Structure formats: C-alpha cells, structure tokens
Amino acid sequence: MKELRNTGWYWGSLTANEAKEILQDTSEGTFLLRDSSQRDYLFTISAMTSAGPTNLRIEFKHGKFKLDSVVLVKPKLKQFDSVVHLVEYYVQLSRSTPPNGTVQLLLTKPAYTTTPSLQHLCRIAINRRTRRVHDLPLPNRLKDYLTDYTYNV
Known part of the structure; x- marks a missing residue:
C-alpha cells in the first residue's frame, strides 16, 4: 500500500x-x-x-x-x-x-490528489530514463530515495 x-x-x-x-x-x-x-x-x-x-x-x-x-x-x-x-x-x-x-x-x-513535490516529479523523470539508479554518480541517500519508488508514472 x-x-x-x-x-x-x-x-x-x-x-x-x-x-x-x-x-x-x-x-x-x-x-x-x-x-x-x-x-x-x-x-x-x-x-x-x-x-x-x-x-x-x-x-x-x-x-x-x-x-x-x-x-x-x-x-x-x-x-x-x-x-x-x-x-x-x-x-x-x-x-x-x-x-x-x-x-x-x-x-x-x-x-x-495534491500537487506532487518537485522531488517526486524528479524521481519519476529519472525513473523514465534509467532503471540502473545504483550506477548513477549520486549519494547513497539519494539513490535510496529514487529506489523507494521505481515507477515512471
């Protein structure tokens, strides 16, 4: 859920x-x-x-x-x-x-339901481009946030 x-x-x-x-x-x-x-x-x-x-x-x-x-x-x-x-x-x-x-x-x-946060919209945009988030040159905390919601919608 x-x-x-x-x-x-x-x-x-x-x-x-x-x-x-x-x-x-x-x-x-x-x-x-x-x-x-x-x-x-x-x-x-x-x-x-x-x-x-x-x-x-x-x-x-x-x-x-x-x-x-x-x-x-x-x-x-x-x-x-x-x-x-x-x-x-x-x-x-x-x-x-x-x-x-x-x-x-x-x-x-x-x-x-409400206006999505800019963070969430960015996460969706990144997920549309790649499924290999762990290969991106990003801090682990940000990678964790991106992989917490892996969908592109």
Missing part, C-alpha cells in the same frame, strides 16, 4: 460520481485510481475518454492484477504483480502507441 500511496494518483475511497466530478473538465487520457465500490473488485481506474469519464474495474485473482473485460478478451489481457505496475504498463502503452484506433483507452496524465 505504501507504493500505491506514493503515486499521488491513488485517491482511496472515492465514489464513481466523485471521480466523474474530478475528471469532468480534464483532457482525454487523464486518470485516477480509486478503491472499487463493488465488493468483488479492489480497485477501479476512472479515466476521461472522448465520450466522457468512464470506469474500469481491476480484477485481482491468484495474486495478480488485470483489467476486467468481456470473457473472450480476458485470457489475452496482461497480468501484473502490483496495481501500480498495471497502471504503469497501460500509461506506457498509451504514450507509445500512435493514435490509430487500436487503443480504445488512453491513460496519459495522472490526476493527482
């Missing part, structure tokens, strides 16, 4: 209507993660799409997270050890896939 809280885009117990209100005046691709209001799911991604705010449930089964989907597509969806890895994957997919209609959902811009 610590890594989830560190993201800045995890809102905790937020209703679908509250998420819709937060996303209402944002651009397509803006998203947040919240606790699911449905008992069978832990989390929900709320995202602004071209059709307006939408919600995607995240399934947790056998220790893995994946997006909920129709039965025929479920076996094809990637599974992840953490919900942050899942979001990171779909953000990278959204940012790297040219807009040709194959990606129906864009996750490009997190809706932060």
